[in-house]
Amino acid sequence: MKLTGAQVIWETILQHGTNVVFGYPGGAILPTYDALVDYQDRVHHVLVRHEENAALAADAYFRATGKVGVCMATSGPGATNLVTGLANAMMDSSAVVAITGQVASHLVGSDAFQETDVTGVTLPITKHNYLVMDVNELPQVMAEAFYIARSGRPGPVLVDICKDVQQKMVDYEPITSVQMRGYRAIKPHGRQNIPTLLQRAKELIDQARRPVILAGQGIKHGNAHEEFRAFVEKSGIPVATTLLGIGVLSEDHPLNLRMMGMHGEAYVNQAIANADLLIALGMRFDDRVTGNLKTYAKNARVIHVDIDAAEINKNVPADVGIVGSVKDILRELTPMIEKRSYPTWMEQINEWRADTKARDVLNVELPDDMLLAPHVMRAIWEETKGECTICTDVGQHQMWETQYFQHTRKNQLITSGGLGTMGFALPAAIGAKFGRPDDEVWAIAGDGGFQMSIPELATVMQENLNIKIAIINNNFLGMVRQWQELMHNHRYSAVEMWTPDFVKLAQAYGMCGMRATNLKEAREVIRRAREHDGPVLIEFVVEKETNVFPMIQPGKSLNEMTRRPIQPAALGGGMEFMKEKAH
Ligand SMILES: Cc1ncc(C[n+]2csc(CCOP(=O)(O)OP(=O)(O)O)c2C)c(N)n1
Numbered sequence: 001m002k003l004t005g006a007q008v009i010w011e012t013i014l015q016h017g018t019n020v021v022f023g024y025p026g027g028a029i030l031p032t033y034d035a036l037v038d039y040q041d042r043v044h045h046v047l048v049r050h051e052e053n054a055a056l057a058a059d060a061y062f063r064a065t066g067k068v069g070v071c072m073a074t075s076g077p078g079a080t081n082l083v084t085g086l087a088n089a090m091m092d093s094s095a096v097v098a099i100t101g102q103v104a105s106h107l108v109g110s111d112a113f114q115e116t117d118v119t120g121v122t123l124p125i126t127k128h129n130y131l132v133m134d135v136n137e138l139p140q141v142m143a144e145a146f147y148i149a150r151s152g153r154p155g156p157v158l159v160d161i162c163k164d165v166q167q168k169m170v171d172y173e174p175i176t177s178v179q180m181r182g183y184r185a186i187k188p189h190g191r192q193n194i195p196t197l198l199q200r201a202k203e204l205i206d207q208a209r210r211p212v213i214l215a216g217q218g219i220k221h222g223n224a225h226e227e228f229r230a231f232v233e234k235s236g237i238p239v240a241t242t243l244l245g246i247g248v249l250s251e252d253h254p255l256n257l258r259m260m261g262m263h264g265e266a267y268v269n270q271a272i273a274n275a276d277l278l279i280a281l282g283m284r285f286d287d288r289v290t291g292n293l294k295t296y297a298k299n300a301r302v303i304h305v306d307i308d309a310a311e312i313n314k315n316v317p318a319d320v321g322i323v324g325s326v327k328d329i330l331r332e333l334t335p336m337i338e339k340r341s342y343p344t345w346m347e348q349i350n351e352w353r354a355d356t357k358a359r360d361v362l363n364v365e366l367p368d369d370m371l372l373a374p375h376v377m378r379a380i381w382e383e384t385k386g387e388c389t390i391c392t393d394v395g396q397h398q399m400w401e402t403q404y405f406q407h408t409r410k411n412q413l414i415t416s417g418g419l420g421t422m423g424f425a426l427p428a429a430i431g432a433k434f435g436r437p438d439d440e441v442w443a444i445a446g447d448g449g450f451q452m453s454i455p456e457l458a459t460v461m462q463e464n465l466n467i468k469i470a471i472i473n474n475n476f477l478g479m480v481r482q483w484q485e486l487m488h489n490h491r492y493s494a495v496e497m498w499t500p501d502f503v504k505l506a507q508a509y510g511m512c513g514m515r516a517t518n519l520k521e522a523r524e525v526i527r528r529a530r531e532h533d534g535p536v537l538i539e540f541v542v543e544k545e546t547n548v549f550p551m552i553q554p555g556k557s558l559n560e561m562t563r564r565p566i567q568p569a570a571l572g573g574g575m576e577f578m579k580e581k582a583h
Contacts, residue, residue: 001171001173002169002170002172003169004031004035004166004167004169004170005132005138005161005165005168005170006032006034006166006167007035007038008135008138008139008172009032009099009142010035010036010043011172012143012146012174013070014043016067016146017068018061018069019044020043020044020070021043021044021045021046021058021070021071021072022045022046022053022054022055022057022061022071022072022430022431023046023047023051023054023071023073024047024051024054024072024073024074024081025074026075026078026114027075027101027114027163028074028076028100028163029072029075029078029101029163030074030101030163031163031166031167032099032101045072046430046434046459046463047459048427048430048456049455049456049458049459050081050455050456051071051073051081051082051085052081052083052423052427053085053453053456053459054071054072054073054085054427055082055084055085055086055088055096055156056084056085056088056416056421056423056427056428056431057069057427057430058071058085058089058096058097058431059085059088059089059096059156060391060428060429060435061431061432061435062089062154063220063411063414063435064389064434064435064436065436066223068095068096068097068146068149068150069096069097069431070096070097071097071099072099073098073099073101075100075101075102075103075115075116076114076115076116077114077116078100078101079100079101079118079160080116080121082100082122082158083121084419085421086098086126086156087419087421088416088418088419089155089156090126090127090155090156090418090419091419092244092416092417092418092419093153093218093221094154094155095149095150095154095155095156096149096155096156096157097145097146097157097159098126098156098157098158098159099159099161100118100159100160101162101163101166102115102118102161102162102163103163104162104163105134105164105165106164108162118158118160119131119158119160122158125156126158127148127153127154127156127157128144128148129157129158129159129160130144130158130159130160131160131162132159132160132161132162132165133162133165134165135165135170136170138161138165138170139170139172139175140175141159142159143178144178144180145157145159148180151185152185152186152187152307152308153218153221153307186307186325187309188323189309189312189321189322192322192323194322194332197320197321197322198329198332198336199336200319200320201303201320201322201333202333202336202337204277204301204303204319205235205237205277205337206337206338207277208277209342209344209345210271210274210275210277210342211235211237211275211276211277211278211342211345212238212240212257212275212279212300213235213237213238213239213240213278213280213281214239214278214279214280214281214283214289215228215239215240215241215242215248215249215281215282215283216241216242216244216248216282217244217248217283217417218281218282218305218306218307218326219248219281219282220245220247220411221282222282222325222326224282224325224326224330225248225249227326227330228249228326229249229253230330230334231330231333231334231337232249232253232255233255234334234337234339235340236255236339236340237255238256238345238346239256239257240258240271240272241258241259241260242260242261242286242417243259243261243402243415244415244417244418245282245283246258246259246407247409247411251406251407251408252406252408257271257349257353259403260289261286261289261291262289262291263402263403263550263551264289264550265353265356265403265550266355266356266550267349267352267355269550269552269559269561270349270352270558271349271352272558273557273558273559274299275297275299275300276299276300277302277303278297278300278301278302278303279303279305280302280303280305280318281305282305282307282326284311284314284315285311285314285315287315287554290315290316290558291552291555291556291560292555292556292557293315293316295557295558296316296558297558302318303322304318304320304321305322305324305329306322307323307324307325307326358566359563359565359566360564361374361546361564362378366518366519368518368520369518370518370543371517371518371519371522371540371541371542372546373396373400373474373540373542373543373546374400374403374404375522376400376470376472376516376522376540376542377400377403377404379519379523380405380442380526381405383523383527383530384440384442384526384530386405386406386407386408386409386412387440388412389412389413389439389440389441390405390413390414390441390444391414391425391428391429391442391443391444392413392414392415392425392443392444392445393422393423393425393426393443393444393445393446394416394422394446394449394479395422395446395449395477395478396446396472396474396478396479396482396546396547396548397445397446397472397478399479399548400472400548401444403548414428414432416428422446422448422449422452423449423450423452424449425443425444425445425449425453425469426445426450426456426457426467426469427456428443429465429467430456430459430460430463430465430467433467440466440468441466441467442467442468442470443469443470445471445472446471446473446474447471447474447475447497447499447502448476448477450471450502451497451499454505457509457511457537458509460535461509461535464534466533466534466535467535468529468530468535468536468538469537469538470540471502471540472540472542473499473502473539473540473541473542474542474545475496475497475498475499475544476495476496476497476544477494477495477497482548485545485547486547486551486562502515502539506536511534511536512529512535512536513539514528514536514538514539515538515540516539517541522540525538526538549563549564549565550563
């Protein structure tokens with residue numbers, strides 16, 4: 001059939017099962033928006049207030065559904081505004097297709113109005129990108145874009161399409177299978193012989209006495225939750241997760257130790273530092289989880305399974321490195337290993353865990369006029385019974401969320417890991433709500449990050465999205481303030497934040513706004529927000545200068561963690577812990 005380039009774009013999007021597109025129009029993408037009028041019954045277009053948020057929402061839509069997220073923008077400033085969102089998707093391996101309009105093909109290279117070399121700009125932050133100047137190439141390019149984005153290690157693909165290409169006609173047949181020379185979704189690592197590697201892995205597992213599994217997001221992307229749980233339960237090996245690996249195994253599972261790394265719980269890092277075997281599954285040994293590589297898990301052998309060959313031996317040398325999907329590899333490995341348990345090792349870990357629990361800030365009884373962010377996280381968890389999707393921003397609140405919310409549902413935390421993109425929470429909640437319309441969705445942001453995404457309140461209202469927004473207001477760029485306190489001798493530079501009256505701000509957008517300044521109020525407003533059938537913004541006014549502990553300072557080793565101060569309440573003291581500073 002004959003279609004315009006613009007129609008080809010919408011047809012391909014629909015063919016890939018995505019019926020929500022996050023975008024913002026402009027001159028160079030006008031033909032595609034014009035064609036949208038005829039697709040309105042099949043495609044829901046969400047008009048965001050900034051293109052960055054279109055990309056972030058598309059990213060979260062992918063994480064919530066497993067379907068490719070799609071965002072759209074015009075040429076020049078529209079396209080460059082996508083950049084942060086694409087970099088975010090690249091770092092966190094999210095399948096996103098970004099479609100941008102480009103100036104007409106005869107104008108390319110002439111510095112025409114709103115022309116930017118967007119393929120040049122996004123080359124390092126996309127898995128692949130295309131400039132389409134001939135409509136005959138468009139059907140194939142669109143099919144490839146979706147295929148590349150979703151296959152192997154997922155990632156963002158940008159398709160920049162000249163305005164005239166969108167207008168011209170082309171013969172179109174849906175393309176159902178893509179073969180590309182030079183692209184293999186899973187590239188083998190050297191000449192790997194999987195049966196031999198699996199046998200070697202089995203031997204290392206048999207020999208281990210203090211093993212730990214390091215579980216990452218690859219398990220989610222490969223939809224390997226069931227295979228993973230079977231492996232964990234048969235092997236009896238405790239699991240530490242990365243930030244993005246949270247949700248691969250319920251956090252109330254007895255073998256789930258919880259999050260590792262810079263702000264992982266101390267006992268988890270102690271277990272890793274003392275392990276004799278690390279089994280890394282779908283994770284990439286980011287510096288936020290390893291600390292100093294020279295001293296990282298010095299006595300541990302390493303089995304590393306990843307879909308991306310480039311990750312094996314990149315940061316941590318592997319004794320056994322296997323390139324493949326975690327699902328396939330575990331299906332083969334689990335039957336090979338023996339059912340075991342590690343009572344002595346678990347006893348040791350539990351001793352460390354008890355020490356961690358004794359230092360917990362939740363043990364401290366708060367005065368009536370005081371609220372701490374960890375208490376807010378715990379209250380949201382208790383009130384929702386963990387039955388919700390949470391999208392967090394970046395900063396201290398993000399780390400407290402990981403520590404004080406117990407994640408029991410598959411993939412329930414959507415957060416910006418690799419890039420650490422402030423302003424993520426609200427657009428992510430928008431994307432997640434479209435992906436999981438029946439779920440309760442919370443956006444949790446700091447006062448800094450939230451101020452980067454305020455305009456999206458209008459999108460929430462326009463789309464009538466029932467999202468609960470929690471702003472943890474400490475009047476600081478908290479995480480940066482913490483670094484300045486601990487590493488720059490308390491010299492605060494550009495971290496104090498004036499904030500608007502968030503409740504009135506919500507009201508200005510026609511949204512329900514509430515505030516809490518102590519624990520009792522916090523619980524009350526969470527309850528009321530959940531009962532309210534519509535979006536709610538809650539400002540939690542928290543103590544300004546509390547720190548996230550434990551913390552592995554940059555360059556330090558896992559066993560050089562700055563621990564939580566021993567809580568004085570347990571010792572019959574007052575609120576001194578607030579002032580007690582780490583050394
Ligand atoms: C776009 C962007 N700019 C700057 C940073 C650096 N940064 C990391 S955390 C942080 C502070 C976040 O403050 P806030 O949003 O108030 O959250 P809090 O840490 O107080 O919970 C900053 C500025 C970032 N991660 N992203």
